[in-house]
Amino acid sequence: MISSIIFIVxxxxxxxxxxxxILKIRRNILLGRNTDLSGNKGQRIKTMLMVAFGQSxxxxxxxxxxxxxxxxxxxxxxxxxxxxxxxDGSTGQHRYIWHLVEGSFLGSIYTFxxxxxxxxxxxxxxxxxxxLSRRNIIRLARFQKPEMKGWPSKDANIILFGxxxxxxxxxxxxxxxxxxxxxxxxxxxxxxxxxxxxxxxWAGIPKETLLIMERIGWWGHILGILxxxxxxxxxxxxxxxLAFPNTYFSNLLPKGQLTNxxxxxxxxxxxxxxxxxxxxxPAPDQNAAPVKFGAKDVQDLTWKNLMxxxxxxxxxxxxxxxxxxxxxxxxxxxxxxxxxxxxxEQVGRNIDKHGKDHQDGKSLLFDHITEEELxxxxxxxxxxxxCPVNINPLEIIIELRRDLIMEQSKAPSxxxxxxxxxxxxxxxxxxxxxxRANWAQELNT
Amino acid sequence: MGATPIKVxxxxxxxxxxxxxxxxxxxGCAGSFDDRAKKVTxxxxxxxxxxxxxxxxxxxxxxxxxxxxxxAGNEFYFQMQALQNIQVLNMYGVKKxxxxxxxxxxxxxNEYPELGGDYQVVHHSQLLQELINAGKLKVEGGSFxxxxxTFHDPCYLGRANGVYEAPREVISKLDMEFTEMKRxxxxxxxxxxxxxxxxxxxxxxxxxxxxxxxxxxxxxxPDIIAVGCPFCNTMLTDGxxxxxxxATVKVxxxxxxxxxxxxx
Ligand code: SF4
Ligand code: SF4
Numbered sequence: 111m112i113s114s115i116i117f118i119v120x121x122x123x124x125x126x127x128x129x130x131x132i133l134k135i136r137r138n139i140l141l142g143r144n145t146d147l148s149g150n151k152g153q154r155i156k157t158m159l160m161v162a163f164g165q166s167x168x169x170x171x172x173x174x175x176x177x178x179x180x181x182x183x184x185x186x187x188x189x190x191x192x193x194x195x196x197x198d199g200s201t202g203q204h205r206y207i208w209h210l211v212e213g214s215f216l217g218s219i220y221t222f223x224x225x226x227x228x229x230x231x232x233x234x235x236x237x238x239x240x241x242l243s244r245r246n247i248i249r250l251a252r253f254q255k256p257e258m259k260g261w262p263s264k265d266a267n268i269i270l271f272g273x274x275x276x277x278x279x280x281x282x283x284x285x286x287x288x289x290x291x292x293x294x295x296x297x298x299x300x301x302x303x304x305x306x307x308x309x310x311x312w313a314g315i316p317k318e319t320l321l322i323m324e325r326i327g328w329w330g331h332i333l334g335i336l337x338x339x340x341x342x343x344x345x346x347x348x349x350x351x352l353a354f355p356n357t358y359f360s361n362l363l364p365k366g367q368l369t370n371x372x373x374x375x376x377x378x379x380x381x382x383x384x385x386x387x388x389x390x391x392p393a394p395d396q397n398a399a400p401v402k403f404g405a406k407d408v409q410d411l412t413w414k415n416l417m418x419x420x421x422x423x424x425x426x427x428x429x430x431x432x433x434x435x436x437x438x439x440x441x442x443x444x445x446x447x448x449x450x451x452x453x454x455e456q457v458g459r460n461i462d463k464h465g466k467d468h469q470d471g472k473s474l475l476f477d478h479i480t481e482e483e484l485x486x487x488x489x490x491x492x493x494x495x496x497c498p499v500n501i502n503p504l505e506i507i508i509e510l511r512r513d514l515i516m517e518q519s520k521a522p523s524x525x526x527x528x529x530x531x532x533x534x535x536x537x538x539x540x541x542x543x544x545x546r547a548n549w550a551q552e553l554n555t
Numbered sequence: 556m557g558a559t560p561i562k563v564x565x566x567x568x569x570x571x572x573x574x575x576x577x578x579x580x581x582x583g584c585a586g587s588f589d590d591r592a593k594k595v596t597x598x599x600x601x602x603x604x605x606x607x608x609x610x611x612x613x614x615x616x617x618x619x620x621x622x623x624x625x626x627a628g629n630e631f632y633f634q635m636q637a638l639q640n641i642q643v644l645n646m647y648g649v650k651k652x653x654x655x656x657x658x659x660x661x662x663x664x665n666e667y668p669e670l671g672g673d674y675q676v677v678h679h680s681q682l683l684q685e686l687i688n689a690g691k692l693k694v695e696g697g698s699f700x701x702x703x704x705t706f707h708d709p710c711y712l713g714r715a716n717g718v719y720e721a722p723r724e725v726i727s728k729l730d731m732e733f734t735e736m737k738r739x740x741x742x743x744x745x746x747x748x749x750x751x752x753x754x755x756x757x758x759x760x761x762x763x764x765x766x767x768x769x770x771x772x773x774x775x776x777p778d779i780i781a782v783g784c785p786f787c788n789t790m791l792t793d794g795x796x797x798x799x800x801x802a803t804v805k806v807x808x809x810x811x812x813x814x815x816x817x818x819x
Contacts, residue, residue: 368626378634382638
């Protein structure tokens with residue numbers, strides 16, 4: 111009875127806390143500028159099914175793809191077992207669903223599912239060990255970059271050790287259950303392939319100890335899952351939820367196409383031709399907010415950029431492909447995403463503490479992301495292509511550059527020279543426009 | 556080279572004569588002013604002339620598309636260029652554009668429509684492929700036989716616009732041994748010039764991007780590194796020089812190769 115009450119209280123508090131954090135994150139994401147990504151539902155669903163559910167972009171690196179798939183599949187399937195754990199935990203029963211379905215066709219589905227969970231759990235266990243050694247023993251380069259120092263590396267290890275604990279608890283629970291079945295204490299289930307083998311190790315252990323072992327496994331498993339849930343919103347592992355909406359709202363346009371600033375169009379049209387231009391785009395919305403070009407802080411980015419930041423898995427696939435990073439420049443697209451998330455969390459905490467309009471005098475640009483990083487980008491889209499959850503670091507880089515150039519007039523002098531050349535000569539170099547077709551004259555002689 | 560003089564028509568001349576062109580050849584700033592890129596421009600003009608397409612250039616009426624300004628973050632300068640160009644293009648009723656510069660290609664194709672400039676834009680690799688497939692352009696790879704070639708994907712053609720096959724099909728017609736770099740197609744490594752990098756010094760690091768890329772290409776021991784972009788051309792030419800391999804390894808745009816194969 112008492113354990114049922116404890117279970118219900120812990121269970122509900124975990125969900126309540128998780129819900130509370132989700133709402134906070136949602137609020138933070140919505141601090142971003144609006145952008146309309148509502149169309150193309152069919153194509154969006156397809157992208158989400160392929161990229162998030164089907165993990166299509168993970169296949170570019172086969173070993174982590176397979177290992178990650180084991181963990182992913184084990185995670186999804188284990189949630190089915192959670193239903194029985196919930197019922198058992200709140201009613202004080204033991205394997206309630208099994209009692210309902212035993213002997214029927216559903217009973218064989220039950221046994222199949224539990225066996226499937228056991229097999230996947232073992233595979234996930236192996237994958238977790240592989241992942242831990244890639245990070246801590248083999249020390250793959252992409253996990254050792256400066257932005258991974260400290261908390262990000264710890265975060266990854268905490269989750270991996272958590273997974274090991276979870277799987278161990280599941281196997282402890284099921285195997286001591288089987289051992290207790292053999293002693294006639296528990297009602298027998300059908301054969302559980304893996305726990306049966308483990309239960310052989312428990313031969314000779316007295317019933318009382320086995321009962322305690324089973325409870326430790328059971329509680330460890332459920333507390334582990336609830337703890338994981340509470341931890342998620344603080345971790346890069348939040349991607350297991352956001353990967354889905356984030357890929358749904360993927361950019362469907364060609365990667366080379368940068369956003370158009372329609373606010374600029376009207377001004378430029380006036381500059382070029384005060385008597386209006388028949389080929390111009392429609393006049394901008396009169397009710398639009400005061401125009402600001404580019405982004406200095408997170409609120410100037412779109413909500414999709416901010417959702418990207420919360421979806422980042424910190425895997426570093428983007429950084430591993432980035433030509434600037436490969437050649438030793440400070441720019442790392444992963445850091446761009448991590449900085450955006452850190453700054454957004456900071457802004458969120460400020461709002462919680464000091465109210466909506468609090469200014470802390472800091473900004474994403476300068477305080478987190480430096481000019482040096484921004485100017486190292488070749489806009490090659492390698493990061494965008496590499497990201498397994500369709501995050502776009504380049505869009506943030508361009509928005510910050512826009513602020514640097516159009517709001518702060520801060521650019522390397524060579525960039526200013528190039529811009530002046532474009533304005534004066536219609537070419538990024540100092541050539542006379544009259545010489546533009548000289549090559550054609552050379553062909554005609 | 557240049558044995559028979561070719562008269563390259565401008566839109567203005569055709570317009571004055573009451574004619575129009577079927578396709579506009581957008582030359583781009585590099586193609587107009589850079590000595591290396593001008594050779595590619597001439598090769599393209601010769602091919603267009605050779606196949607008898609009704610084409611024209613804008614000549615001195617062409618200006619920068621604004622791509623480097625936009626990538627640097629200056630939307631004002633970009634749109635000033637774009638709106639002026641669109642005015643000229645629309646005045647001549649341009650429907651189809653070919654360009655040998657992937658940056659111009661991307662900007663004209665993707666960023667002009669929202670500003671009122673809607674054209675069918677193709678990269679020269681796509682036009683060459685079209686002409687070869689239609690039998691209008693014959694390629695006998697005789698002079699290239701037995702040579703080894705690799706292709707460097709321009710970011711703004713490949714990843715940015717998903718065009719990977721057209722340049723490879725064109726090159727495959729040359730009857731050379733084609734070898735692919737490990738980082739190719741969607742995983743192709745940038746030459747280091749995009750995003751306005753061409754116009755500035757690189758940030759501090761331990762290597763230049765073009766050196767990293769050229770090393771990868773040279774490791775395959777090719778005779779020719781094929782490119783489809785004037786900036787990649789500069790970057791890889793410099794990279795090959797960095798390794799002092801310019802005597803044995805040549806960097807060519809695919810238009811130059813096709814022109815050579817046709818003795819143009
Ligand atoms: S677009 Fe910029 S940040 Fe992304 S991979 Fe290329 S150089 Fe790196
Ligand atoms: S942006 Fe994408 S590729 Fe880069 S670290 Fe985050 S999840 Fe990985």
